[in-house]
Amino acid sequence: MVAVNKRSFMTPTGPSTADRILDAAEALFAQHGFAGTAVRDIAAAVGINAASLYNHFESKQALYEAVLERGIQPVLEALRGAAASELAPDWGDAIIETVMAQLAERPHLPRLVQHEAVSGGEHLVRIARRWILPAFAEARTAVKQQPRGAAWDDDDLPLLVSAWLNIIFGHFAMAPLLAELIGEDPLSPEMLERQTRFLKELGRRLSTRGDPPDAAE
Amino acid sequence: MVAVNKRSFMTPTGPSTADRILDAAEALFAQHGFAGTAVRDIAAAVGINAASLYNHFESKQALYEAVLERGIQPVLEALRGAAASELAPDWGDAIIETVMAQLAERPHLPRLVQHEAVSGGEHLVRIARRWILPAFAEARTAVKQQPRGAAWDDDDLPLLVSAWLNIIFGHFAMAPLLAELIGEDPLSPEMLERQTRFLKELGRRLSTRGDPPDAAE
Amino acid sequence: MVAVNKRSFMTPTGPSTADRILDAAEALFAQHGFAGTAVRDIAAAVGINAASLYNHFESKQALYEAVLERGIQPVLEALRGAAASELAPDWGDAIIETVMAQLAERPHLPRLVQHEAVSGGEHLVRIARRWILPAFAEARTAVKQQPRGAAWDDDDLPLLVSAWLNIIFGHFAMAPLLAELIGEDPLSPEMLERQTRFLKELGRRLSTRGDPPDAAE
Amino acid sequence: MVAVNKRSFMTPTGPSTADRILDAAEALFAQHGFAGTAVRDIAAAVGINAASLYNHFESKQALYEAVLERGIQPVLEALRGAAASELAPDWGDAIIETVMAQLAERPHLPRLVQHEAVSGGEHLVRIARRWILPAFAEARTAVKQQPRGAAWDDDDLPLLVSAWLNIIFGHFAMAPLLAELIGEDPLSPEMLERQTRFLKELGRRLSTRGDPPDAAE
DNA sequence: GATGAATGAGGATTCATTCAT
DNA sequence: AATGAATGAATCCTCATTCAT
Numbered sequence: 001m002v003a004v005n006k007r008s009f010m011t012p013t014g015p016s017t018a019d020r021i022l023d024a025a026e027a028l029f030a031q032h033g034f035a036g037t038a039v040r041d042i043a044a045a046v047g048i049n050a051a052s053l054y055n056h057f058e059s060k061q062a063l064y065e066a067v068l069e070r071g072i073q074p075v076l077e078a079l080r081g082a083a084a085s086e087l088a089p090d091w092g093d094a095i096i097e098t099v100m101a102q103l104a105e106r107p108h109l110p111r112l113v114q115h116e117a118v119s120g121g122e123h124l125v126r127i128a129r130r131w132i133l134p135a136f137a138e139a140r141t142a143v144k145q146q147p148r149g150a151a152w153d154d155d156d157l158p159l160l161v162s163a164w165l166n167i168i169f170g171h172f173a174m175a176p177l178l179a180e181l182i183g184e185d186p187l188s189p190e191m192l193e194r195q196t197r198f199l200k201e202l203g204r205r206l207s208t209r210g211d212p213p214d215a216a217e
Numbered sequence: 218m219v220a221v222n223k224r225s226f227m228t229p230t231g232p233s234t235a236d237r238i239l240d241a242a243e244a245l246f247a248q249h250g251f252a253g254t255a256v257r258d259i260a261a262a263v264g265i266n267a268a269s270l271y272n273h274f275e276s277k278q279a280l281y282e283a284v285l286e287r288g289i290q291p292v293l294e295a296l297r298g299a300a301a302s303e304l305a306p307d308w309g310d311a312i313i314e315t316v317m318a319q320l321a322e323r324p325h326l327p328r329l330v331q332h333e334a335v336s337g338g339e340h341l342v343r344i345a346r347r348w349i350l351p352a353f354a355e356a357r358t359a360v361k362q363q364p365r366g367a368a369w370d371d372d373d374l375p376l377l378v379s380a381w382l383n384i385i386f387g388h389f390a391m392a393p394l395l396a397e398l399i400g401e402d403p404l405s406p407e408m409l410e411r412q413t414r415f416l417k418e419l420g421r422r423l424s425t426r427g428d429p430p431d432a433a434e
Numbered sequence: 435m436v437a438v439n440k441r442s443f444m445t446p447t448g449p450s451t452a453d454r455i456l457d458a459a460e461a462l463f464a465q466h467g468f469a470g471t472a473v474r475d476i477a478a479a480v481g482i483n484a485a486s487l488y489n490h491f492e493s494k495q496a497l498y499e500a501v502l503e504r505g506i507q508p509v510l511e512a513l514r515g516a517a518a519s520e521l522a523p524d525w526g527d528a529i530i531e532t533v534m535a536q537l538a539e540r541p542h543l544p545r546l547v548q549h550e551a552v553s554g555g556e557h558l559v560r561i562a563r564r565w566i567l568p569a570f571a572e573a574r575t576a577v578k579q580q581p582r583g584a585a586w587d588d589d590d591l592p593l594l595v596s597a598w599l600n601i602i603f604g605h606f607a608m609a610p611l612l613a614e615l616i617g618e619d620p621l622s623p624e625m626l627e628r629q630t631r632f633l634k635e636l637g638r639r640l641s642t643r644g645d646p647p648d649a650a651e
Numbered sequence: 652m653v654a655v656n657k658r659s660f661m662t663p664t665g666p667s668t669a670d671r672i673l674d675a676a677e678a679l680f681a682q683h684g685f686a687g688t689a690v691r692d693i694a695a696a697v698g699i700n701a702a703s704l705y706n707h708f709e710s711k712q713a714l715y716e717a718v719l720e721r722g723i724q725p726v727l728e729a730l731r732g733a734a735a736s737e738l739a740p741d742w743g744d745a746i747i748e749t750v751m752a753q754l755a756e757r758p759h760l761p762r763l764v765q766h767e768a769v770s771g772g773e774h775l776v777r778i779a780r781r782w783i784l785p786a787f788a789e790a791r792t793a794v795k796q797q798p799r800g801a802a803w804d805d806d807d808l809p810l811l812v813s814a815w816l817n818i819i820f821g822h823f824a825m826a827p828l829l830a831e832l833i834g835e836d837p838l839s840p841e842m843l844e845r846q847t848r849f850l851k852e853l854g855r856r857l858s859t860r861g862d863p864p865d866a867a868e
Numbered sequence: 869g870a871t872g873a874a875t876g877a878g879g880a881t882t883c884a885t886t887c888a889t
Numbered sequence: 890a891a892t893g894a895a896t897g898a899a900t901c902c903t904c905a906t907t908c909a910t
Contacts, residue, residue, distance in 0.1 A: 017869080033336060036252030039905060051907080052870050060905065114335045118328055119250060120393025129397075136398050158399045159388075159415045166387030167380045174383065176337025180346075181353050182375045198376045205422050234894075256880060266896050268882080273894085277880065451873075467770060469687030473901060483875050485903080490873085494901065545769055552765045553683060554827025563831075570832050592833045593849045597818045600825065604817030605810075610771025615784060616809045632810045639856050668890080690884060702886080703891050711884065 018056040020046050026067045030108035033115045034064055068116065068127055071109040078102045079138065092203045100196045103172055107187050110172035136161060151207060160206070167202070171195055235273040237263045243284045247325035250332045251281055251340070282340060285333065288326040289348045295319045296355065309420045312359065317413045320389055324404050327389035353378060368424060377423070384419070388412055452490040454480045460501045464542035467549045468498055499561070502550065505543040506565045512536045513572065526637045534630045537606055541621050544606035570595060585641060594640070601636070605629055669707040671697045677718045681759035684766045685715055719767065719778055722760040729753045730789065743854045751847045754823055758838050761823035811857070818853070822846055 015023070024045035028037045039060050043050040057063040082098040103110055116127070140161050152160060171178070175186045184191055232240070241262035245254045256277050260267040274280040299315040320327055333340060356378045369377060388395070392403045401408055449457070458479035462471045473494050477484040491497040516525075516532040537544055550561070574595050586594060605612070609620045618625055666674070675696035679688045690711050694701040708714040733749040754761055767778070803811055822829070826837045835842055 031336070033250050033252060033332075035250060036336070038903080040903085048869095049871050050905080051872080054906070055869055111335055111337075114331070115250075117391045117394045118331045118335060119248070119253070120328075120391075133398060155411065156415050156418070158395075159412055162388065162391065162395055162398075163384045163415075163419070166383040166391065170383030170387060171376075171379065174334045174337075174379070177334045178375075178379055181350060181379075194372065195376055198373050198380075201373070202380070202423070205425060206419070208422060208425060255878080257878085265894095267880085268897080269895050271881070465770070467684050467686060467766075469684060470770070472899080474899085482873095484901085485876080486874050488902070545771075548765070548769045549684075551825045551828045552762055552769060553687070554762075554825075567832060589845065590849050590852070592829075593822075593846055596822065596825070596829055596832075597849075597853065600817040600821030601814045604821060605813065608768045608771075608813070608817065611768045612809075612813055614780075615813075628806065629810055632807050632814075635807070636814065636857070639859060640853070642856060642859060689882080691882085699890095700892050701884080702893080705885070706890055 017046070017048070017052075021048075021053060021056055021063065022067055022070055025063050026071060026106075026108045026112060029064060029067055030111040030115065033119065034060075039063075065126075068112065071106060071112060072127070074106075075099070075102045075109065076134070092207070093200050096199045096203060097196060099168060100192060100199070103168070104187070104189075104192050107172055107175070110169040111175075114169055114173035168199065234263070234265065234269075238265075238270060238273055238280065239284055239287055242280050243288060243323075243325045243329060246281060246284055247328040247332065250336065251277075256280075278340070282343070285329065285340070285344055286348070288323060288329060289344070291323075292316065292319045292326065293348060293351070309424070310417050313416045313420060314413060316385060317409060317416070320385070321404075321409050324389055324392070327386040328392075331386055331390035356381065385416065451480070451482065451486075455482075455487060455490055455497065456501055456504055459497050460505060460540075460542045460546060463498060463501055464545040464549065467553065468494075473497075502546065502561055503565070505540060505546060506561070508540075509533065509536045509543065510565060510568070526641070527634050530633045530637060531630060533602060534626060534633070537602070538621075538626050541606055541609070544603040545609075548603055548607035602633065668697070668699065668703075672699075672704060672707055672714065673718055673721055676714050677722060677757075677759045677763060680715060680718055681762040681766065684770065685711075690714075716777075719763065722757060722763060723778070725757075726750070726753045726760065727785070743858070744851050747850045747854060748847060750819060751843060751850070754819070755838070755840075755843050758823055758826070761820040762826075765820055765824035819850065 021042065025037075025042045028042055028045065031037075039053060040050045042063075043053045046053075053063070057066060078098050078101075079095065082095045136158075140157055171186060178186045186192075186195070231237075238259065242254070242259045245259055245262065248254075256270060257267045259280075260270045263270075270280070274283060295315050295318075296312065299312040333344070353375075357374055388403060395403045403409075403412070448454075455476065459471070459476045462476055462479065465471075473487060474484045476497075477487045480487075487497070491500060512532050512535075513529065516529045570592075574591050605620060612620045620626075620629070672693065676688070676693045679693055679696065682688075690704060691701045693714070694704045697704075704714070708717060729749050729752075730746065733746045822837060829837045837843075837846070
């Protein structure tokens, strides 16, 4: 028996109800977090009755986790792909572009993850062990392999990776606030382009030892 | 016996009830966000009846805002103080140390702010206009005044400030997740010390043009 | 045992839940007024959970207004019908009988209206504009068309209408108090019959100039 | 020991706190009824703390009853005075004028009584037995003594008295609604004057047998 | 799959009242 | 006589979930 995608086969239907629920839930969970999102509101956004939602997902919890998994998986895969070509000269730039492109497509995802991370709650650990830890390891390896990687103390690498993640995810997650501050939508194509350029320059500088290595307070 | 105010005599005059409520609320809001925190739980943490809480704060909302203000104000003031001494040679390091010291004392605050920022919600704008915008302006000025400031494009400055904020706040806000990843508590004195050192090095590198002085794509 | 639709087979399909709620609410609101009636008590009277009530009505307010409308509408219609036949000789008597019959059937209604009127509150204006104003206009017209209508000064007509309404509604609304005073239930068929006769006599006298035919100051 | 009015003795103080509470309570109870009035609101209207109110009245209940008694007593006394002079020729007019004058001075009272009457509740019976029953008896006697009293069937007298009470109290109690209908404040001096005139005319007509004594359906 | 109705648990908030000061 | 703080009970209402249809 061939593995067949349950939907998208033979019928020219649009996205399945389950997918539409996932979409609506992703947006709402990203905006208001888990606790701040009512199942009823998700259902309303989809245009169905709240009870119907339970035909597709066992519980609010289960839906939340499905949303997270569906969102994180492609990002990780893209990241892996980019990381694989570690030999290319502007390898760092490639990763940045890949990740930014991924996130630009699903701008809710970083907010969702940030929400979850900040809550540091029950769902976190499961997700962390399955998705983030490997990702973290990969990112760490990547950073270490940077040409002048020696520049960073080995113990600082986790902090560096964490910093990178915070910068990249933060740009999306804090978009509403940032918009307030710069008077422009941080998620507009132009701003995303600028942010991408900015990140590349950042990468270049971070892999170079700073000027006067004396100052240490 | 002199007529004595119940709480100014013999009793060590602990924090007022209102303050204790603010403390408990800060911790709980930071952990679970606004929607995820029940007034009853805050009251329980303080050891009072939920109804009593309303003798001190008009509503959950009002309490939330009070928590935010109380938390943000001293950080901003410290930041201002540090920024004032902009002539000192290791001026950037001073700011980093000041901010880290402030946040270390109230580790809930960054999570609280992050929660709020990610939610990008109703409370945000008010706070943003009164506290964050000025802070942002200050931070921006500060960054621009760095000795080798010419190194950054003027348009990139907001992004740079945003990046700094995300790195600094992110370390605290994501602490539970980060702990999971590095196997150590990111908020332990040693780790905070390491992070401070890391940030200083980061500052040094960021204010130095990256290696291939051609690249600025 | 056959799978059977609980309420479409064998059960005589009693009034819908919404109707039962309206009934219970009508009685309770009439007895204790809006503020004095707890949603929980209405639900209990119906035999459902208080939460279920919100599947049928958006709020206590909405329920209250629905009760008022449902109650007032048929009375107004009956009144209109009776008023239409203004040519009949004992036209006034017909109206009295119609109204009394209507109110006798829903004895809660007058108390409800009285409650509302006395409260003169927020709900009043909406209702007043939609239902009572037209009714008032009709009543006024009716009174004016009485054969010997010339007997009343035009400026007194609103007062006359108001007086009639107060007498008629008052009999029902004050029933508990009146019962206390006369030792009989004012809502018993006999008493209602007597009150109807009394009102007719009243109507006859009111449309006749009083003794000293000079007095109309 | 002489019976001394606790307040108004020796000190030129304004109304005592207890009186101010009674005033505020009278207004609020009249507007919103017992259940719809919060002790806090009464206190706020007086300008004191809700707790202070309990220095003057044992409970909300007790305050309510005090308000009712204080309001009803002078009306009854005035009524008695007027009724005593039953020999005067326009005796009915005198009563009307007295009562209207009394109520005009305390326009909250009728609404208060109406609220209570409509609620037909717990407080009612006590009040009824002590105040209203005697008043009713008096009114009944008064009506019966009208010159052409014979015109009314003895059994109708309670209904007639009830009608009178409903008309008179109703004008005040329904003032907000009536204002809505006639576009004028029913409690303005002019309207009260008109209502008084109207009531006198009413009295004149009611004590005259109606035209065609045949119609009784 | 979809839905209207039902519900127990819990949400924030208000209430009348008490009490130490 | 006044008050700020406290509280248990009750307020309206929302929530996630179930179930018969």
